[in-house]
Amino acid sequence: MSATDVVHYMLTALFAAAAVRALRRSVLVRAGGCRSRVDHLLHAVMALTMAVMPWSRGGALPALPQSVFFAAAALWFPLTAVRDGREGQLSATVRRLPYAVGMAAMTWMSYRAAGQSHETMADGVPTTHQAMHVSHSMGESKAGSVVTGVLALYLLTCALHSLTRDMPALRTTTGTVAEPAGLRNVCDRFWDGATAMGTLVMLLMPH
Template sequence: MSATDVVYGMLTALFAAAAIRALRHGVLSRSARWRSRVDHFLHTAMALTMAMMPWSWGRMLPEAPLTALFAAAALWFPLSAVSRCEKSVLTATAQRLQYTAGMATMAWMAHSMASASHETLAEGLPAAHQATHLGHSAGESTAGNAVIGALSLYLLVCALRSLTRDMPALRRTSNAERISTRIAEPFGHFWDGSMTLGTVIMLLMHH
């Protein structure tokens, strides 16, 4: 087993656990509102897709429907924040940009999977068609590198923020009762950060 397979195995375990958590605490929760159920359903679909994507049988996933699903999910998170009245629109939208970027990354990876399969098919084209295809691919590659760099940097910042934001608060808390009442929030941030960090690793390794 190669080092890459070991990393993919660890990521698969992480994404599978995240999918189970999102399914249990969101989609199947009786107390969750319908918007929260949609959020957690999209997170479940994202985690399951990333758990399967690295492996050979993951190439059987339908690229076009996945691209459409995650592109729609990337729009869902900021647009659904507008209809929420508990906070200001800017605050609610900013808090969901991390999820928006994650879904956009999934749409990009699904699209790049389809592009890779098209490049494989292009190997059998005549020389003139290959030259045109290669020139078009070179332009897409430059733009793709810029998109990947921007998404990776932003998601990495979000992951580190989610994983570290509650550490000072937990250190200042000495009362066991206060820790137990606030443990759900840091636990959620841990999963957000872990999923986002895993997405960054998947994006860079996929590229």
């Protein structure tokens, strides 16, 4: 078994667990109503897609419908931000932005997969058009690297923030029993950070 296969197995396990958790929460959710259920269902679809993506069958998933679906999901999170008495509309939108960026990363990976498929089909272009084709591909490659870099940097920031946010609190409360709500928040942040890190790895890995 190669190191790449080990990483693929780890990512599959992570996203399969995340999908089960999101599906369970979509059924059990009480607060937030329909919007929360849609949130969790979108997370479940994303996680299931990511669990399949590392393997050969993942490449068989239709790229264009994926891109359209995840682009709509990326818009869903900021557009459905609802403020409460403790925060304004801007704060509510920013709070949901990491989920939107995760969906945007899925959109970008699907778009790249469609582009690679198109390049494979275009390998037999006539010689007279090869220079133009190569120049166009190089321009797209540079722009694509910028998009990938921006998404990767944001995902890394979100992952580190979520995974390390509770560490000082955990050290200062050693020997005490945490409140259930507090434990639930810690668990939520762990899964947010873990899925963001997994998405980052998938974004940077060759497919």
